[in-house]
Amino acid sequence: MAASALPACELLACDWGTTNLRVWALDAAGAVTAQRDFPLGVSQLAAGEAARRFHEEVRPALGAERTPAILCGMVGSNLGWAIAPYVDCPASRADLAARLLAVEDPGGPVRIVPGVRSDGxxxxxxxxxxxxxxxxxxxxxxxxxxxxxxxxxxxxxxxxxxxxxxxxxxxxxxxxxxxxxxxxxxxxxxxxxxxxxxxxxxxxxxxxxxxxxxxxxxxxxxxxxxxxxxxxxxxxxxxxxxxxxxxxxxxxxxxxxxxxxxxxxxxxxxxxxxxxxxxxxxxxxxxxxxxxxxxxxxxxxxxxxxxxx
The missing domain is CATH 3.30.420.310 (2-keto-3-deoxy-galactonokinase, C-terminal domain)
Structure with missing residues (x-):
C-alpha cells in the first residue's frame, strides 16, 4: 500500500530489537491501521544511524512524517538510538512513564521506554x-x-x-x-x-x-x-x-x-x-x-x- 493511501496515523508504536524493527501505525482509539517490519535491528546499525533511518525510511513507509512515536526494546540500549537508563525493581507502569526518554526527530515527538533492572x-x-x-x-x-x-x-x-x-x-x-x-x-x-x-x-x-x-x-x-x-x-x-x-x-x-x-x-x-x-x-x-x-x-x-x- 502506498504511503499516501494509508489511513490516518495518530501514533507510531515500535518494538525495536537487536535484529528487527516492528512498527504499528495506530489511530486515535489505539487500533492498528498498518504494520510493517524493517530489517533494521540495532546490531546492524552504525552509531547515529537509527535516528536517520527512522526519519528517512520508517516514517514515510507508514505515512507518518508528522506523528508522535514511542519505542521500546534495544533501541534504548548502548547499541541503539540513545540510552534510556534502567528503572530499578520494584517498578510500576507509572515509573516507566515518568522515565520515558525524549529524543530529537524532525517528524515529531519520539519517546523511548526505559528498560528495567533487578537484583536477579x-x-x-x-x-x-x-x-x-x-x-x-x-x-x-x-x-x-x-x-x-x-x-x-x-x-x-x-x-x-x-x-x-x-x-x-x-x-x-x-x-x-x-x-x-x-x-x-x-x-x-x-x-x-x-x-x-x-x-x-x-x-x-x-x-x-x-x-x-x-x-x-x-x-x-x-x-x-x-x-x-x-x-x-x-x-x-x-x-x-x-x-x-x-x-x-x-x-x-x-x-x-x-x-x-x-x-x-x-x-x-x-x-x-x-x-x-x-x-x-x-x-x-x-x-x-x-x-x-x-x-x-x-x-x-x-x-x-x-x-x-
Whole structure:
C-alpha cells in the first residue's frame, strides 16, 4: 500500500530489537491501521544511524512524517538510538512513564521506554528491554491480574521469568534457553541435520530434565539416546528443546523463590505452547496471552500516561 493511501496515523508504536524493527501505525482509539517490519535491528546499525533511518525510511513507509512515536526494546540500549537508563525493581507502569526518554526527530515527538533492572539471581543483577512493555501492556489489558502475586514467563531467545505483586514488577531472572538451543543445535555434537517436530521426543526431554539441576550432564543424553539407544536422529532437536525448556521451567522459578503452580505465559504462541506443555507435565496450570497485542497495549498505555502528565 502506498504511503499516501494509508489511513490516518495518530501514533507510531515500535518494538525495536537487536535484529528487527516492528512498527504499528495506530489511530486515535489505539487500533492498528498498518504494520510493517524493517530489517533494521540495532546490531546492524552504525552509531547515529537509527535516528536517520527512522526519519528517512520508517516514517514515510507508514505515512507518518508528522506523528508522535514511542519505542521500546534495544533501541534504548548502548547499541541503539540513545540510552534510556534502567528503572530499578520494584517498578510500576507509572515509573516507566515518568522515565520515558525524549529524543530529537524532525517528524515529531519520539519517546523511548526505559528498560528495567533487578537484583536477579543471588544479587548478581539482571536487565531487560522490551519485555517490561509487554508485561505492563498485559496488565493494562487484563487489570484483574493486577492484584496479588503472579509468576509471568516470556519465552524467547532469552526467557524472562517475572514476579509481579499488585501490578508492580518486583523481580525477574533471565534464562538463555532459546540461545542455548540455537547454539547447541547448530554448533555442537547435538546438532540435528533434519530436525522434526516430534512431541514424543520433546516430552522425553522434559522428563529427562528432572529438577533442572546438572544440566551440563543431562545435555549429553541428547546424543547418547541416538548413538546408544537407536532413537531417530531427526528427533534430536525436539528432545533437546524439551530438555532445555524442561530444565528452565523446573529450575528458574526457584531462583525467584516462586511456586510455579500457575504461570502466565506471554509471547509467541508456538513457544508459549511448548512451555505450557512442559509446565503441564510438572502439574502447573498456565494461561497464555499474545505478546504482540501486549506490546501494543503497553506502548499505548505509556504514551497515554505521558500525555496526561
Amino acid at each position: 539471581f543471588n544479587g548478581r543483577g539482571d536487565v531487560m528491554r522490551g519485555e517490561e512493555t509487554q508485561l505492563f501492556g498485559w496488565l493494562a489489558s487484563h487489570p484483574r491480574y493486577a492484584q496479588g502475586r503472579r509468576l509471568v514467563c516470556h519465552p524467547g531467545t532469552h526467557a524472562k521469568w517475572m514476579l509481579v505483586e499488585d501490578g508492580r514488577l518486583v523481580g525477574f531472572v533471565t534464562a538463555m534457553t532459546g540461545e542455548l538451543f540455537a547454539v547447541l543445535g547448530r554448533h555442537s555434537v547435538l546438532r540435528s541435520e533434519a530436525p522434526s517436530d516430534d512431541m514424543a521426543a520433546f516430552d522425553d526431554g522434559v522428563e529427562a530434565a528432572g529438577d533442572g539441576d546438572a544440566l551440563a550432564a543431562r545435555l549429553f543424553t541428547a546424543r547418547a539416546r541416538i548413538v546408544g539407544q537407536g532413537a531417530p536422529p531427526q528427533s534430536a532437536s525436539s528432545y533437546l528443546s524439551g530438555l532445555l525448556i524442561g530444565a528452565d521451567v523446573a529450575a528458574t522459578p526457584r531462583l525467584l523463590r516462586a511456586q510455579a503452580e500457575e504461570v502466565i505465559l506471554l509471547g509467541d504462541s508456538r513457544l508459549c505452547g511448548l512451555y505450557a506443555r512442559a509446565l503441564s507435565a510438572r502439574g502447573a496450570k498456565t494461561t497464555t496471552f499474545d505478546g504482540e497485542a501486549a506490546a501494543i497495549a503497553g506502548l499505548v498505555a505509556l504514551h497515554g500516561m505521558e500525555m496526561a502528565q
